Amino acid sequence: MDIFDRNGNFIVTVPASAELSDIIKHNGVYWSICSINASKDIANAERLDGFTENLEEIDEKANYDCYGESDLVCPVCGYVEDDSPHESGTTYCANCGAELEVEVEYRVSYYPKLKQMPNILEV
Ligand SMILES: [Zn+2]
Secondary structure, eight states: OEEEOTTSOEEEEOOTTOOTTOEEEETTEEEEEEEEOTTSSEEEEEEOTTOOOOHHHHHHHHHTTSTTOSSOBOTTTOOBOTTOOSSSEEEEOTTTOOEEEEOOOOOOOOOOOOSOOOOOOOO
16 A cells, blocks of 8 residues: 555555554654545555654653643644543544543633622611
8 A cells, every 4th residue: 555645745655454543654754544545555644743652752741731731632643632522531532543541620610690689687
């Protein structure tokens, strides 16, 4: 299967068993397969600039760059999820496919306005 970038430039040939969920590492650059043609001999891939395999780096990103953000940020590739999950649990990065365990925290804010005063007994 021949892999091309979004501009149609040839990148590399990979085994025909490659799937959409696979990440390609070629010359130190990571690529995410975006589409595969029907005969499975041509695929398009998107370059993953922020992707890392370094587990210490991923752990550091998870604890600092991705921690407590208002959107889900993938600690593996840095992708910011447009449609972040609303419940805690397992999810997958839409960009690199990494499986992530996500804890969702809701912050509650109160905006009180007077609706009715209590009865006042002046004696
Ligand atoms: Zn990712």
